[in-house]
Amino acid sequence: MAAASVFSRSIKRLLPSRTATLSLSMKNSVWTSDNIVKSPYKEVDIPNRILTEHIWENLERWPDKVAIVCSLTDRAITYHQLYKYSKTFGAQLRNKFQITDGDIVCVMMNNLPEYAPVTLGTIEAGAILTTVNPTYTPYEVHKQLLLSNPKVLVGVPKTVPILKEALKLAKKQIPIISCDNKSGIPLGTVSFQELIEDNHVNFETLKEVNLNFQDVILLPYSSGTTGLPKGVELTNRNIVANCVQQDDKETRHYDDTTSINQDSVLAVLPFYHIYGLSIVMLHKLTAGCKLVTLPKFQPDNFIAALEKFDISLLCAAPPLVLFLGTYPAVKSKHLKSVKRVTCGAAPLPKPDVEKLLAKGEHMQMLQVYGLTETSPLVSTLTAGSENYTSAGKPIPNTELKIVNSDGQNIGANEVGELFIRGPQVMKGYRDNYEATKNSITEDGWFKSGDLASIDEDGSLKIADRLKELIKVKGYQVPPAELESIIKEHPAVLDAGVVGVPDKHTGEKPKAFVVLKEGYRIESNDIANFVAERVTEYKRLKEIMFLDGLPKNPSGKLLRRVLKEKYC
Known part of the structure; x- marks a missing residue:
C-alpha cells in the first residue's frame, strides 16, 4: 500500500505538464481556423439501413436474453420474442388497419414492455411513430392529434378514456389499440396482446413496405427554439447514426453483451420523450442490454428496482440525481451495481453530483447534452x-460552433448561441417550412437556441437558453402554449408567461394577465382554468394581474421585460 501511495503521488506530480501538453494538442485537433469545433473522436461509419435492421443485426448473439422487463410485474420479453412481436404487429397494422407507408401511429402509454414492440412494429409496417405524454389532458392530446393526423392510436386502459375524449374534441374517428395484461380491454378498443399472439398472420404484406434510410420513422413533438409544439421529423439515418455514435469505445456508456454479461438499464425516463425513447430504449436494444421499465416514478418502487435488477446503467435528469443523493432511503447497497449514471435535460449542479457519488464512489457520473432535433445526443463527458x-x-x-449576435463564429470560452452539425440533425419540422428554414442553415447547421461556450479542448458548457422555454423538472413548458390557453378564458384580454426560479423544480411558470374591461376575477380562477387543460408540470404557480403587457412596435410580447421588471 505504501509503495502504491508513493507511486500515485509521483504520477500526480507529472500530471500538470502532461495535461498542458494534451490540452494544447486537443485544441489544435478540435478547433479549426474558422472557429468550428470538431469531435476529438475518430469518425464512425454510418450504415444506410432501416433502424429495425440495425437492431436485429446481432439478434443471433442474444436471442434468449431478456430485452425488456417490467420492474413491477416481472413481465418480460426476450429478444427473440421482441423480433417476433414486432414483425407480427407490423403485419397486423397493414392487414387489419390498412396502414401504408408514411402513415402515423400515435402511442400514449407509460413505460411498459409493450412500448418496444409497438415502436419497432410501427417501423416494420413502414409507418411513423408519434408519442404522447401519458399524463396529458384530452385538450393537450387533441392538439397533437390535429397536428400529426394519425391513422391508429395505441394506449393502455388508463389512457384510453383520454384518447377517446381527445378524439371527440378533434372530431375524429380513429381505431384504438389497448395494451394490457390484467384488467381487460376497454370497450371499443382492440387487444394488442391478441394482435401479437395471432398465429395466422399474413406476413407477405411486409414485403410491400418501401422504406429507406432517408425516410422519417419518428415524430416526437418539441417546441424547438420558439413557442408552440412542432413535429420533429427523425429519419432512419438520424437514429441509426446516433446509435452508432454512442458505440464508440471512448464515448459509450455500456459494456458489451456477452454470454456472461448483460448490462441492465433502468428505464425510468419516459419513452414518450426523445431521451428515453432513443438513448434508453432504441440504442440499448441495439447493444443487447436489458431494459427494466418503471411505469411511473415512485420512490419505493424506484429504489426496489435498483437493487432487485442489479441496475448497471442509470439514465437520469437533474431531479432524479438530486433524489438519489438526498433521499434518506437510498443507501449504498441500492447503488452497488450501478457503474454509470448519465444526466441530461438541464445543467447539473456540482453539489448534487457530489451527494450522489458519496453514496456510490465506484460510479461514473457522465453529463450529456442533446435535443429532440438532434436525435438527441450531441455531446458527453467521458469516463474519469x-x-x-x-x-x-x-x-x-x-x-459545434458558437455564434454571436452578429452571426460571427467566436472562439474558446466566449458565450454565444450553440450551432450543431452532424448526421443526427433532424430532417425538419413536419409541414412547417418556415420553422425548418429558421432552424437549419443551408449548410446544415442546427441553431440550438441555447447559449453556450466551448473551452480550448472542445468541452461544451451550457450557459442559458436563448429560447424562452421554461424547464420544469427537466421537461419543456412552452410559454406560448400556456398563454394561448389563458387567453381562452372569457375574462382575459391578454397574457404573458415566463419561467421563474424554483428550488424544487428548477423553474416554474408565472403568468401575467390582463383582464377585459369590466371583469374582476381571482388568480385561482385562472390557475384552475389552466389546470383543467394541461398536465401537472405545466400548471401555473404564480399569477399577477397587470393593466397591460410590454410589447415591441410589431406587437411581439417582450417576455424579457416581464422577467426583468416583475421577477
Whole structure:
C-alpha cells in the first residue's frame, strides 16, 4: 500500500505538464481556423439501413436474453420474442388497419414492455411513430392529434378514456389499440396482446413496405427554439447514426453483451420523450442490454428496482440525481451495481453530483447534452472526467460552433448561441417550412437556441437558453402554449408567461394577465382554468394581474421585460 501511495503521488506530480501538453494538442485537433469545433473522436461509419435492421443485426448473439422487463410485474420479453412481436404487429397494422407507408401511429402509454414492440412494429409496417405524454389532458392530446393526423392510436386502459375524449374534441374517428395484461380491454378498443399472439398472420404484406434510410420513422413533438409544439421529423439515418455514435469505445456508456454479461438499464425516463425513447430504449436494444421499465416514478418502487435488477446503467435528469443523493432511503447497497449514471435535460449542479457519488464512489457520473432535433445526443463527458459543469465533448461525426449576435463564429470560452452539425440533425419540422428554414442553415447547421461556450479542448458548457422555454423538472413548458390557453378564458384580454426560479423544480411558470374591461376575477380562477387543460408540470404557480403587457412596435410580447421588471 505504501509503495502504491508513493507511486500515485509521483504520477500526480507529472500530471500538470502532461495535461498542458494534451490540452494544447486537443485544441489544435478540435478547433479549426474558422472557429468550428470538431469531435476529438475518430469518425464512425454510418450504415444506410432501416433502424429495425440495425437492431436485429446481432439478434443471433442474444436471442434468449431478456430485452425488456417490467420492474413491477416481472413481465418480460426476450429478444427473440421482441423480433417476433414486432414483425407480427407490423403485419397486423397493414392487414387489419390498412396502414401504408408514411402513415402515423400515435402511442400514449407509460413505460411498459409493450412500448418496444409497438415502436419497432410501427417501423416494420413502414409507418411513423408519434408519442404522447401519458399524463396529458384530452385538450393537450387533441392538439397533437390535429397536428400529426394519425391513422391508429395505441394506449393502455388508463389512457384510453383520454384518447377517446381527445378524439371527440378533434372530431375524429380513429381505431384504438389497448395494451394490457390484467384488467381487460376497454370497450371499443382492440387487444394488442391478441394482435401479437395471432398465429395466422399474413406476413407477405411486409414485403410491400418501401422504406429507406432517408425516410422519417419518428415524430416526437418539441417546441424547438420558439413557442408552440412542432413535429420533429427523425429519419432512419438520424437514429441509426446516433446509435452508432454512442458505440464508440471512448464515448459509450455500456459494456458489451456477452454470454456472461448483460448490462441492465433502468428505464425510468419516459419513452414518450426523445431521451428515453432513443438513448434508453432504441440504442440499448441495439447493444443487447436489458431494459427494466418503471411505469411511473415512485420512490419505493424506484429504489426496489435498483437493487432487485442489479441496475448497471442509470439514465437520469437533474431531479432524479438530486433524489438519489438526498433521499434518506437510498443507501449504498441500492447503488452497488450501478457503474454509470448519465444526466441530461438541464445543467447539473456540482453539489448534487457530489451527494450522489458519496453514496456510490465506484460510479461514473457522465453529463450529456442533446435535443429532440438532434436525435438527441450531441455531446458527453467521458469516463474519469470530474468536470461536472461541462456537457463533455461532441460525439463522433459531430461539429459545434458558437455564434454571436452578429452571426460571427467566436472562439474558446466566449458565450454565444450553440450551432450543431452532424448526421443526427433532424430532417425538419413536419409541414412547417418556415420553422425548418429558421432552424437549419443551408449548410446544415442546427441553431440550438441555447447559449453556450466551448473551452480550448472542445468541452461544451451550457450557459442559458436563448429560447424562452421554461424547464420544469427537466421537461419543456412552452410559454406560448400556456398563454394561448389563458387567453381562452372569457375574462382575459391578454397574457404573458415566463419561467421563474424554483428550488424544487428548477423553474416554474408565472403568468401575467390582463383582464377585459369590466371583469374582476381571482388568480385561482385562472390557475384552475389552466389546470383543467394541461398536465401537472405545466400548471401555473404564480399569477399577477397587470393593466397591460410590454410589447415591441410589431406587437411581439417582450417576455424579457416581464422577467426583468416583475421577477
